[in-house]
Amino acid sequence: MRARTAAERVACPVCGTASVRVHSRYVRRLADSAFRGCPALIDLRVRRFRCAQQDCAQATFAEQVDGLTFRHGRRGAGMQAVLDRVAVMAAGRAGSHLGQVLAAKVSRSTLLRLIRRLKGPERVTPRVLGVDEFAPRKGHIGAETGFCTGQRNR
Ligand SMILES: [Zn+2]
Structure with missing residues (x-):
């Protein structure tokens, strides 16, 4: 499948300034979801733009298509x-x-x-710690005090 982008102006991913100044064009070959069991390849003609902001750290950037491409993705x-x-x-x-x-x-x-x-589940740092958080092993509690002793109950 062959496709090309149609947007006139594209926003810089760093500063967000819209640019119409095309630096270059090239074809990205993307593997996409199979169609009726056949592998789907998309030859997508994309453009590289110059950022319109003079002092932007990103001099040029490639346009991305929402829902189809992502940076460096094949x-x-x-x-x-x-x-x-x-x-x-x-x-x-x-x-x-x-x-x-x-x-x-x-x-x-x-x-x-x-x-x-892939990102794992987000970890939350507890604001308040209790005695249970300091038990070296789960279920090991001192017999006399009820506090963790770090030793096995017998
Ligand atoms: Zn920029």
Whole structure:
């Protein structure tokens, strides 16, 4: 499939200033979700823009298509979401085989890399600590005081 972008102006990802100054054009090949079991490839013609802000740290930037591309991505967002789920459910060799069934050719090491890239659950730092937070092992409480002694009850 061949496609091209149509937006006249694109916002810089660093400063947010809209730019119409095209630096260059190129074709990105994206692997996307399979269609009727056949792998889908998108040749997407995109542009690189010059930032309109003189003092911006990002001199040039490539345009992204919402819902389809992301920075440095070689897969469409839909395909990436599928592979993220496959990686979490069946990483490694099993996930690679599942990817073949879904017409998404991916290696086991790539799936492991996808898992490492995913964000884990957000950790919350407690504001107040109780005695239970200091028990070296769960369920080990001193017999006389009820406080943690760090030793096993007998
Ligand atoms: Zn900028």
